[in-house]
Amino acid sequence: MNTVLRINGVRHDYRGRTALRDVDLALPVGVTALLGPNGAGKSTLLGLLSTVLSPQRGRVELNGLDPVRDRRRYRESIGFLPQRFTAPDQLTVAEFVTLSAWWRRVPRRERGPAVERALEATGLGERATSKVGELSGGMLRRLGIAQALVNEPPVLLLDEPTVGLDPRQRNALREVITELGAEHTxxxxxxxxxxxxxxxxxxxxxxxxxxxxxxxxxxxxxEETSTASSLEAVYERLLGVGVPT
Known part of the structure; x- marks a missing residue:
């Protein structure tokens, strides 16, 4: 698979401590999971990739785009779901995703089809006229992915997308993420x-x-078919601690 997002020699210091130390990664199309204990640097890395933070040392590149030099085009190539995603309760699902499409510079004539595609991809097609305030936790997380997806960026950054969901909602959202990984990084x-x-x-x-x-x-x-327990065992050996927190 072709590499879409590269991180080379990235180091970032934050409030007197080093949050990232010479990180090198190449992320291709597909789903890559980022694991680590609290304080490992996950949030800092997502902040750098989403342009919430600016690189202090090293380089981030997305299909040749630099997040500082090519800031607007880079941002248009990234869809970001933050951990604490919220949306105005009084808007409908379609209205909010349409607003997101406008903010992400989707041309007016293309917004309607773009919103429909994003809602269908996240299983929200039948909830287009529902108010955001009426959505369950799982549906709200899907809405967060839909707004990140509406301009069809090649890269999606998802921060704890299933946190706080019940098992059924979590399984449904996992299916959405798996499908997105077929065409996105x-x-x-x-x-x-x-x-x-x-x-x-x-x-x-x-x-x-x-x-x-x-x-x-x-x-x-x-293991050809990995389980959560086998992954936890490897994680413990790598870090010498318990399961991720």
């Missing part, structure tokens, strides 16, 4: 090894700002 930051085992093709493990593992899920666990 998806970086999924999570502490749930069940999510990783269910949807990820590759796994990156961060510890104290360093990449301590970067491989396919099967290579990491040594």
């Amino acid at each position: 998806v970086l999924l930051s999570t502490h749930l090894t069940e999510d990783v085992a269910a949807v990820a093709e590759r796994v990156v493990v961060l510890d104290e700002g360093r990449v301590v593992a970067d491989s396919t899920l099967a290579e990491l666990t040594g």
Whole structure:
């Protein structure tokens, strides 16, 4: 698979401590899971990739675009679902995604079809006229993915997308993420090894700002069909701690 997003020699210091230490990653099309304990640097990495933070040292590149030099075009190539996603309760689902399409510079004549595609891709087609305030937690997370997806960016950054969901909602959202990975570079930051085992093709493990593992899920666990328990066992060996928090 072609590499879409590259991170080379990235180091970032934050409030007197080093959050990322010489991180090198190449993220291809497919779902890559980002695992690590609290303080490992996951949020800092997502902040850099989403342009919330600016690189201090090293380089980030997306299909030749630099997040500083080519800021607008780079941002249009990234869809971001933050962990604490919210939307105005009084808007309908379609209205909010249409607003997102306008903000993401989708041309007016293309907005309607773009919104329809985003809603269908996230299983929200039948909820287009529902008010945001009427959505369940799982549906709200889907809406967050729909707004990230509406301009069809090649890269999706998903920060803890299944947090707080019940098992049924979590399974449904995993199906959406798996389907998106067929055509997008998806970086999924999570502490749930069940999510990783269910949807990820590759796994990156961060510890104290360093990449301590970067491989396919099967290579990491040594199993053709990996389980959450086998992944947790490998994680513990890598970090010498319990399961991710």
